Amino acid sequence: MAQPNEDVAPQPEAFNGKSAPGQPISNIMIVIAMQAEALPLVEKFQLSEFPGGVPWVRYHGSCKDLSINIVCPGKDKYLGWKVVIWRCFRHGST
Numbered sequence: 093m094a095q096p097n098e099d100v101a102p103q104p105e106a107f108n109g110k111s112a113p114g115q116p117i118s119n120i121m122i123v124i125a126m127q128a129e130a131l132p133l134v135e136k137f138q139l140s141e142f143p144g145g146v147p148w149v150r151y152h153g154s155c156k157d158l159s160i161n162i163v164c165p166g167k168d169k170y171l172g173w174k175v176v177i178w179r180c181f182r183h184g185s186t
Contacts, residue, residue, distance in 0.1 A: 118159060119159045121162075121163060122162045124164050127164040130151065134162060137160055151164075
C-alpha cells in the first residue's frame, strides 16, 4: 500500500531568476513578429545584425553579463512579403 503523498509528483520550485541551481541566466532570446517593433530594443542595447543567408533577421549583443538575441521573421524569398504577413494570409484564407 502506498504511503500518503508517495504517489504525488514533487512540486517545482518557484522561479527564482536562476537558470539552474546557482547559475544566473546568461542568455535571452526574444522573438518579435515585426522588425520595426524590434528596432527600439536593437537601438537601446546597441545590438548588431547577424549576417544573412537565413529567412529571418537576428540581432545580437550583450548587456553586462547577459547575452541578448532578438529574432524577427524575414521576407519570403519568392514573394518578397514579410514572412509573418504571408503566414497569416495563407492560414487565414483557408
